[in-house]
Amino acid sequence: MRNNRRRVIVLKNYRLETEVIHKGYDSQSFQGSLTPPLFQSSTFTMKSAEQGERRFAGEEEGYVYSRLGNPTVTVLEERIAELEGGEAGLAFSSGMAAVSATLFGLVRSGDHILVSEGVYGCTYGLLELLKDRFNVDYDLIAMDEEDHIRSYIRPETKVIYVETPINPTMKLVDLELVCKLGKEFEAKVVVDNTFATPYLQRPITFGADVVVHSATKYISGHGDVVAGLMVGSREFVNEVRMTTQKDIGGIISPFDAWLLIRGLKTLPVRMDRHCTNAVKIAEKMKAHPKVKDIIFPGDDQFPQAGIVKSQMKQAGGMISFLIDGGKETAQRFMNELQLIKIAVSLGDAETLIQHPATMTHSVVPEEKREKMGIGPELIRLSVGLEAWEDIWADIEQALEKI
Numbered sequence: 001m002r003n004n005r006r007r008v009i010v011l012k013n014y015r016l017e018t019e020v021i022h023k024g025y026d027s028q029s030f031q032g033s034l035t036p037p038l039f040q041s042s043t044f045t046m047k048s049a050e051q052g053e054r055r056f057a058g059e060e061e062g063y064v065y066s067r068l069g070n071p072t073v074t075v076l077e078e079r080i081a082e083l084e085g086g087e088a089g090l091a092f093s094s095g096m097a098a099v100s101a102t103l104f105g106l107v108r109s110g111d112h113i114l115v116s117e118g119v120y121g122c123t124y125g126l127l128e129l130l131k132d133r134f135n136v137d138y139d140l141i142a143m144d145e146e147d148h149i150r151s152y153i154r155p156e157t158k159v160i161y162v163e164t165p166i167n168p169t170m171k172l173v174d175l176e177l178v179c180k181l182g183k184e185f186e187a188k189v190v191v192d193n194t195f196a197t198p199y200l201q202r203p204i205t206f207g208a209d210v211v212v213h214s215a216t217k218y219i220s221g222h223g224d225v226v227a228g229l230m231v232g233s234r235e236f237v238n239e240v241r242m243t244t245q246k247d248i249g250g251i252i253s254p255f256d257a258w259l260l261i262r263g264l265k266t267l268p269v270r271m272d273r274h275c276t277n278a279v280k281i282a283e284k285m286k287a288h289p290k291v292k293d294i295i296f297p298g299d300d301q302f303p304q305a306g307i308v309k310s311q312m313k314q315a316g317g318m319i320s321f322l323i324d325g326g327k328e329t330a331q332r333f334m335n336e337l338q339l340i341k342i343a344v345s346l347g348d349a350e351t352l353i354q355h356p357a358t359m360t361h362s363v364v365p366e367e368k369r370e371k372m373g374i375g376p377e378l379i380r381l382s383v384g385l386e387a388w389e390d391i392w393a394d395i396e397q398a399l400e401k402i
């Protein structure tokens with residue numbers, strides 16, 4: 001059996017804003033349908049038993065079964081590969097399916113993973129699972145200083161895994177530095193690009209080997225899909241497709257792929273709006289006496305402003321902030337909000353707010369959470385697409401009440 005994907009006409013040399021709309025799809029191959037058709041089919045019929053044999057033997061291209069490939073999913077995979085600047089893409093049923101299939105594809109028992117000092121709570125859970133059940137060790141470390149990173153690299157270090165910006169502390173990782181060390185020590189660099197998206201940051205252009213996404217977030221953009229994506233070399237993507245994805249099975253449904261193709265078309269315009277709204281909200285928050293601190297890469301006093309400049313187009317739409325008074329005050333503030341929704345996830349049209357210590361990162365033990373910078377005062381805001389004045393008015397009225 002081999003990778004059974006139908007080839008579509010490949011468009012070349014367009015800008016990202018054009019590729020999000022056209023890449024990986026030729027309408028004339030699909031009876032002129034402007035939008036990619038939804039192939040809502042679990043399996044694909046063969047003309048003959050011999051054709052079935054040839055396809056399973058990998059001697060003939062063509063779709064076989066939707067766990068191995070589906071024409072709607074192929075459009076999405078080719079599109080995300082182009083946007084990230086990688087050779088090939090792979091779609092999954094969730095961000096965690098993408099993260100787990102990638103790590104299972106890269107490590108073996110006895111290996112070590114070096115991880116940025118902070119990752120999404122379930123990624124932390126996966127690292128613990130790998131450690132407990134499969135003897136894969138890991139270290140969560142600050143990746144600011146080259147010597148510090150070097151001191152943690154061992155002969156068994158096979159992967160450097162980073163989020164940048166980190167969820168939810170908004171710290172950044174210098175991708176050029178990390179990729180340089182990855183090459184030197186022959187460790188694969190995996191970057192979770194969920195918060196930035198390829199519109200704001202393209203890790204492969206800095207030398208990263210693999211990019212993963214929770215496509216549930218900005219890539220979908222509409223809060224109606226849970227999905228994941230991965231981009232890397234054709235060799236690695238094919239290997240994952242035919243091993244850790246095929247045999248563990250975390251594939252995307254054709255309908256969810258179709259929704260992501262639709263969502264991607266507006267990614268650049270949505271991201272511009274998320275970013276400009278976030279700048280406005282951050283400015284207002286910073287000036288408010290009840291806000292103790294904000295952590296926002298777009299703030300001119302952000303300690304890693306140099307990294308924003310060197311590797312990001314804009315600072316993104318996520319703001320973390322602290323208000324005095326611990327968990328109770330944070331929760332009281334959230335309960336006073338009227339327009340802004342209390343919900344995990346991010347990158348949707350609606351502004352969302354959550355309390356990482358008790359929500360997305362509650363699985364991380366308190367001591368490690370504190371080390372990552374996730375205390376009870378920290379609140380995470382995903383700035384939506386509404387009028388920024390309305391978002392701010394809601395925050396302001398809630399702050400007045402605490």
Ligand code: 4LM
Pocket residue numbers: 094095096097099120122123163167192194195213214215216226227228344345346360
């Ligand atoms: C959240 N995040 O933070 P799925 N990588 C990053 C993430 O933020 C997430 C995932 C992977 C949140 C979900 C509730 C940086 C998720 C995992 O949820 O499996 O698509 O992605 O609010």
